[in-house]
Structure formats: C-alpha cells, structure tokens
Amino acid sequence: MTIPSIASRSLIASKIQTDALLLPMYEDAQVRSHPDCGQDIRKQLKSVLASGDFSGRHGQTFLLPVHASRPDRILLVGLGKKNEVTAERLRQAGAKAMQALAQLKIASLAVAGAVLNELPGSPEETETPTFYLLEGALLRRYRYRKQTTSDPEDSENRCSLKSVVILGERVPTDARLLSVVIEANYLVRDLVLTPANHLSPSDLARAAKNAVGPDIRIRVLNRKAIAREGMGAFLGVAQGSHAEPKLIVMEYRGAGNGAPVAVVGKAITFDSGGISLKPSEGMEKMKYDMAGGAAVIGLMQALSRLKLKCNVVGIVPATENLPGGRALRPGDVVTSLSGKTIEIISTDAEGRLIVADAMTYARRHFSPAAIIDIATLTGACSIALGQEAIAMMGNDSRLMQRLQRAGAATYERVWEMPLYDELREHLKSDVADIKNAGGRKGSLVAAGYFLREFAADTPWVHLDIAGTAWIDREKPYFAKGATGIGVRLLLDFFRQENAGKQDTKTKRT
Ligand code: BES
Ligand code: MN
Ligand code: ZN
DSSP: OOOOEEEEEOOOGGGOOOSEEEEEEESSSOGGGOTTSOHHHHHHHHHHHHHTSOOOOTTOEEEEEOOSSSSSEEEEEEEEOGGGOOHHHHHHHHHHHHHHHHTSOOSEEEEOOGGGGGOOOOTTOOSOHHHHHHHHHHHHHOOOOOOOSSOHHHHHHGGGOOEEEEEOOSSOOOHHHHHHHHHHHHHHHHHHHSOGGGOOHHHHHHHHHHHSOTTEEEEEEOHHHHHHHTOHHHHHHHTTOSSOOEEEEEEEESSTTSOOEEEEEOEEEEEOOTTSOOOSTTGGGGGGGGHHHHHHHHHHHHHHHHTOSOEEEEEEEEEEEOOOTTOOOTTOEEEOTTSOEEEOSOTTOOHHHHHHHHHHHHHHHHOOSEEEEEEOOOHHHHHHHTTTOEEEEESOHHHHHHHHHHHHHHSOOEEEOOOOGGGGGGGOOSSSSEESOOOSTTHHHHHHHHHHHHHTTSOEEEEEOTTTSEESSOBTTBOSEEOOTTHHHHHHHHHHHHHHHOTTSOOOO
C-alpha cells in the first residue's frame, strides 16, 4: 500500500488550503494553547467547548464543519489530561482521528501540532509529539488490498489520503523519518498478508530487490547454491516443497569497513508443519510464518532510505515447509552448516533449522559484531505473552538492554526470557549432537537455547514474534491481522547506535 506524502510547512492553520485540519486538544489547558490557529478558528473552538459536545477526553473526536473559509473541515481529537500524555497515548489518539477521517473522502490533511511541543517526553521518546500522533494515524490507515471482484471501493476508501502537511512547530517533526517508518511497516504488512500461493520464496526475493535502495548489495542463493554452501538444515526443511528455497543476503554499509550487525529473519512462506502436520484449524494463518524475514527486508529498506551510519547485513532464509514426497521425516538426521548434526524430532520445528544455518552463514561470511534473529518461532510465545510483547532471549545483556530501550520507544515491547543451562537436557539427542524439539514444556525457551548453540561466541539476541506479528484482537492502531512488527523496533535500535556515533547531532528535548 502506498503512503501519503508528508511535509512540514511554516503556515498557520487558518491560512492553509486543506480538506481537513487535525487539531489535537488537551482535556485541560484548552483554547489558549493553540497558537497556530487564527482568531476565527479559536472562536469556533470556544463555542464547541462551551456546548459540552467535546471535552478533549483521550481518543474523543469531533468534526467541526467550517463554512466558507479555510480549512474545509476541522477534526478535533482529544489527548486527555496534559500531564498524562505519552508517546503511546498520542499514537492511540492519532488512530482514533484516522478512524474518524476514514469515513470522509479527504485527499489532504494538515496537522496543527504547535501546542504539542510543550510535552515533557520520556528519555527514549526522541521524536516530537506530532510524530507520534501521525505515526498512530498512519499505522491505523493501512489496509490490505483485498482480492475481491466486487466492491473495489472498499479497499480504496482509506487510501484517499494523498498528502499530510505538518504546520509550523518550534521543534520540527522529522517528516522524512516518519514516511520511511510508515513505508517500511506497510511493506512488511503487505508481504505478510499476501497469500502463500502469491508469495513464494522467489517472490519474496524479488520483493526484497524491489524494496531496497541501490546502496544495498543483494545476493540470492538458490537450492543448488544453498546445497553447495553446506546448509543441510535449511535444505532439509526445503526438500518437502517444489518451490525453490532462497537465501536472501542484503548488505548495507553505511559506516565503512567495520564489522556489521547481522539480522536474520525467518521466512517460512507457508508452514504446514511438514510430515509432523499441523491441525487444519487455523492453518491458513501460517502464511505469516515469514513475518521475521519481511521485517528484515523492511529494515534494510529503511536503513538505505535514511542512509544511517551503520553496517548491517540482513539474511533471510526463505522456504516453504510442506510434506512432499521428499520431505524430511521425524528421526532423520541432518548436518547443519556449522557441522553440528541435528536429529529431527518434529518437522514442525523447522524455523530454528533455517535460522541456525543462516546464523552460521552470517558468522562464516561476515564475522558480525552481533547477530539479532527475528522469527515466528514458537506457539508457546503467544501462550506466554499473548499479543502484547516479543519474547527476547540472548547471550549478551548489553545488546538486550538496547533492544529493551528500542521496545519502550516504539511500543514494540520486548520481554526477556531466561536461557538456563539446564535447558540443554531438553535437546539432548541419542543419535546426533542436538535434537530440534524437546517436547511441550518450556518450548519457547528451548527454541532459544537451540539457537544459542549456533550463535557460539558471537553476541546474539533472539526475538520471537509469533504472538505479535499477527493479532486476532484489534489494537488501537492495528486492525486484526498483520502488524508489521519488528521494523520500528530494529530501526530504533540502529538509530540509537547512529546517535551514539554522531556527537554533533543535536538531541531533541
Ligand atoms: N511457525 C511455528 C510457530 C507458530 C505457531 C507461529 C503458531 C505462530 C503461531 C513453528 O514453526 C512451530 O511450528 N513451532 C512448534 C515447535 C514445536 C514443534 C517444538 C510449536 O511451537 O508448536
Ligand atoms: Mn512449524
Ligand atoms: Zn514455523
């Protein structure tokens, strides 16, 4: 889905020609604090507030009809009490505003956010209040293009918005960053929602090539090359499907020759479970088993658009997991790229097999300073944390702390789970170095432990997004379905790094 253009202009609200003006309002400190509105608008506000129709309660919206003057319409959105406003509450309010706007056919929107500059803001929240308000609005705006033959209007309705103008602010909102973030999130959701018969591993590789800028070096290994490389675990998963597996390698060097951070994303374009077949109920959702890989592609797009000063290599092992005639069987033993042999207990524990080989590939070819993997790895992840948090495990507490910070800043929250040494017992095999599944108990952390064996001495963090990449209950700014989780988190992680390197960069207050 395409994003609207986003730009800042130093204009006051009463001067702008726009289909709608978005006017955020606190529940307290009302009209006085709207310096960017002219006399006429302020007068109207006063009478609406006096009428009691609108109080500025968090998430409340009210459409002011404007007659024979500019702008055409004014949408008030309530932010609640001023001292209770946070970045997340701003996103939520923005989403409410977008829901109200979606019912109108508007092509242009202006936002009068000068009043919001007065917010204190917590240390992780480095952007302006208008940024978060619009972030929530634009995340809410997303719609997947349905493949229906009737009612083509439906999926286009919310897309009528073509341009957003941010009116004069003391500290200007980073409109460029906002559009890069939204574009990447939309890309991930488009990919995740695309049915598996329209998104094979080859399609995903093509999508990656189209998505990233020219300063990203992209290589794609096919089945033969993957075999030549010696990725026996990855190949094992792929052998049950006719679809050609792909290893997508995207290299971004924004900081010269230093060791990169490798980001590995699981991309099972469809997970049937293989011979350890999943129950049919809900199996249609398993097209989202490539959400980690999609997040990595979105991240690479965003890094190249922003030209961040960091080195990142994105690695996406992509394949289907199907029970074809040549499929892996329980009891089989495969030799991973690391040389470790793996006994297959369940062909449904396929994610860790392809991620493990991709991690070893990263270590062999890039000697990364750190590895972050992101994967829809276990059903137990959503049992433990529901759709509220990403499960995080790792061998490096500093790295995990930084992801924690990025999680707080973006509200793509992470929650650390323990990797006790005792978990080794879960994965002890009688016939191979390790087995790929250890039963139901502790399966979230056992999966993490399995991957740790392949990280070896490289600083590494594992992010399980099985509970958060797809939601069954809507959230304030996410409809049911794909959330595109991971891109905003990882981008914030690398922007923190970037800010650390550029001392000259003035920090927003
Ligand atoms: N892709 C699934 C995990 C998953 C389940 C993601 C539900 C999203 C929703 C993964 O490949 C899988 O099947 N994991 C198994 C592992 C088990 C066999 C050890 C699981 O969690 O049941
Ligand atoms: Mn599986
Ligand atoms: Zn899977």
